[in-house]
Amino acid sequence: MRLALGIRYNGQAYEGWQSQRSGRTVQDKLEAALTKFAAQPSGKIGTLCAGRTDAGVHALMQVVHFDTDVEREPFSWTRGTNRFLPDDIAVQWAHPVPDEFHCRASALARRYLYVLSQSPVRPSLDSGRVGWSMHALDGDAMRKAAAVLIGTHDFSSFRASACQAKSPVKNLRRIQVTRVGEGERCRWHFEFEADAFLHHMIRNLMGCLVRIGRGDERPEWIAEVLEARSRKAAAPTFSADGLYFLGPLYDAKWGLPAEATLQAGGAPYDGPP
Numbered sequence: 001m002r003l004a005l006g007i008r009y010n011g012q013a014y015e016g017w018q019s020q021r022s023g024r025t026v027q028d029k030l031e032a033a034l035t036k037f038a039a040q041p042s043g044k045i046g047t048l049c050a051g052r053t054d055a056g057v058h059a060l061m062q063v064v065h066f067d068t069d070v071e072r073e074p075f076s077w078t079r080g081t082n083r084f085l086p087d088d089i090a091v092q093w094a095h096p097v098p099d100e101f102h103c104r105a106s107a108l109a110r111r112y113l114y115v116l117s118q119s120p121v122r123p124s125l126d127s128g129r130v131g132w133s134m135h136a137l138d139g140d141a142m143r144k145a146a147a148v149l150i151g152t153h154d155f156s157s158f159r160a161s162a163c164q165a166k167s168p169v170k171n172l173r174r175i176q177v178t179r180v181g182e183g184e185r186c187r188w189h190f191e192f193e194a195d196a197f198l199h200h201m202i203r204n205l206m207g208c209l210v211r212i213g214r215g216d217e218r219p220e221w222i223a224e225v226l227e228a229r230s231r232k233a234a235a236p237t238f239s240a241d242g243l244y245f246l247g248p249l250y251d252a253k254w255g256l257p258a259e260a261t262l263q264a265g266g267a268p269y270d271g272p273p
Contacts, residue, residue, distance in 0.1 A: 001067065001068055001069070001070075001071065001096060002065055002066070002067050002096070002097050002098065002099050002101060003065065003066060003067075003068065003074075003077060003094055003095070003096055003097065004063060004064070004065045004094070004095050004096075004097045004101065004103060004254075004256060005047075005063070005064050005065070005066075005077070005078075005081075005091050005092075005093070005094050005095075006061055006062070006063055006091070006092040006093045006094075006247075006257065006259070006260060007026075007030065007059060007061075007062040007063070007064060007089065007090070007091055007092065008059060008060055008061065008062070008089075008090050008092055009026050009058060009059050009062065009088060009089040009090070010058055010088040010089075010129070011026070011053060011054075011055065011056050011057045011058045011059070011240075012056060012058075012088070012128040012129070013086075013088060014026050014029075014055065014056075015055045016052065016053055016054045016055045016057070017049055017051075017052045017053045017059075017062070018052050019031070026053070026059075026062075026089060027047060027049065029085060029086060029089055030047060030064070030081075030085065030089065031044065031045055031046060031047055032084070033081050033082075033083075033084035033085045034047070034066065034081055036084045037077070037080040037081050037083065037084055038068055038070045038072075039070075040068055040069055040070045041069075042069065045066050045068060046066060047064040047065070047066045048064060048065055048066070048102070048103055048104060049062055049063070049064045049103060049104070050062060050063040050064070050103045050104050050107050050110070050247070050248035051104070051107075051110055051197070051245055051248065053243075053245050054199075054200070054240055055240065056128065056239075056240035056241060056243075057240050057243045057244075057245065058129070058243065058244045058245070059244065059245040059247070060244055060245065060246050060247060060269065060270070061092070061245070061246060061247025061248075061259055061260060061266075062245055062247065063103045063107075063247060063248050063250075063256075063260055064103055065097065065101060065102065065103040067099075074093070074094040074095060074096065075094070077091070077094035078091045078092070078093060078094045081094075093257050095255065095256055095257065097254055097255075097256075098254075101254055103248070104248075106250055106251070106254065107196075107248035107249065107250060108195075108248075108249055108250060108251060108262050109173065109193055109194065109195060109248065109249040109262060110193070110194060110195070110196060110197060110245075110247070110248050110249070111191065111192065111193045111245075111246035111247060111248075111249065111266060112191070112192045112197070112202050112243060112244065112245055112246060113189060113190065113191045113192070113243075113244045113246050113269050114131060114189070114190040114192075114202065114206050114238075114242050114243050114244070115129070115130045115131065115187060115188075115189060115242040115244065116130065116131040116132065116133055116137075116187065116188040116189075116190065116206075116210070116242055117130045117131065117132050117133070117185075117187055117242075118133050118135075118136060118137055118184075118185065118186050118187070118188060119132065119133075119134065119184070119185045120134055120184065120185075121134075122134075123241075127241075128241050129241065129242065130187070130241060130242040131206070131238060131239050131241050131242030131243075132239070132241075132242075133188075133210055133213070133214070135214045136184070136214075137188060137210065137213030137214060138212075138213050138214075138215060139177055139179050139188070139213070141212050141213060141215070141218075141219050142177050142209045142210075142212055142213045142219075143177045144219040145208070145209060145212045145219040145220075145221075145222040146175035146177055146209065146222075147175075148219075148220075148222050148223050148226065149172050149175060149205070149222065149226065150172055150173070150174070150175065151171070151172065152169060152170070152171045152172075153169065153170070153172065153226060154168050154169050154226075154229055155168050155169070155170055155172075155198055155201055155226070156168040156229040156230065156231070157204075157225045157226055157228050157229055157230055157231060157233050157234045158198065158200070158201045158204035158205050158208075158225075158231075158234055159198040159199065159200070159201060159204070159231060160198070160199040160200035160201075160204070160231075160237070161231065162199060163198050163199035163200070164199070165196075165198050165199070168198060168229075170194050170195060170196055170197065170198065170201075171194055171195045172192070172193075172194045173193045173194055173195070174191070174192070174193040175190065175191070175192055175193075175205075176189075176190070176191040177189075177190055177209075178191075189269070190206065190209065191246070191269070192205070200237055202243060203237045203238045203239070203240065203243060204231075204234055204235070204237050204238070206238035206243075207234065207235035207236050207237055207238040208221075208222055208225060208234055208235045209222075210235070210238065211235045244269070246266065246269060247259065247260060247266065248260065249261065249262040249266050250262060251263075252264070
């Protein structure tokens with residue numbers, strides 16, 4: 001039997017999603033909890049995820065799948081697994097899926113959101129959960145630059161050197177830049193949707209958008225960076241603190257919850273304001 005799970009986590013305490021020798025990753029914690037709950041004769045349960053997140057990156061809807069011979073009700077997988085998980089990781093739902101379903105290959109789109117605090121003083125209560133700019137940002141300039149990035153492009157300028165993707169060409173379908181609040185202190189939400197993303201792609205895009213928002217570069221500069229197809233042309237990689245994986249989106253035929261279904265538009269962001 002194949003099961004899909006929706007997972008939410010705060011990534012501050014972990015070395016990213018993917019399993020490491022240290023055991024301090026979200027995947028390690030989840031697989032340990034699943035194995036304890038299932039207690040299947042074959043031993044450890046291994047999982048695959050829709051999108052690997054880096055150290056410090058959070059997820060509102062990571063989707064994983066795994067195969068097991070243990071038969072339990074979906075709500076039992078949710079509640080039972082959560083008994084063995086740390087407080088900053090929680091299964092949101094469990095759903096049986098056909099063997100043809102693959103959490104990564106079946107995804108039609110992926111969404112991320114970056115939450116940025118604009119304030120003369122660094123974050124305190126939200127430390128590790130929001131990015132920070134001490135300078136006022138120009139929303140119109142950032143939106144003008146973001147519009148240049150929409151479509152299918154070679155995003156080599158925004159790709160980490162360690163990226164393992166076979167191709168740097170991705171279809172960036174949407175970037176929405178929204179200001180939340182007025183005055184000297186406010187929040188900015190940057191929502192990204194694409195067929196897939198390169199390693200560090202969003203954090204590298206954020207570095208460029210914030211540089212433009214501060215007035216250090218013209219909005220047209222982003223086209224020069226894109227055309228250069230060189231990481232050296234772009235701004236430094238922005239902090240992981242405010243980055244949230246909103247999750248993958250799948251065809252409705254898989255019967256997954258609305259927050260993971262393309263036709264339903266996915267779940268709205270409900271993290272830090």
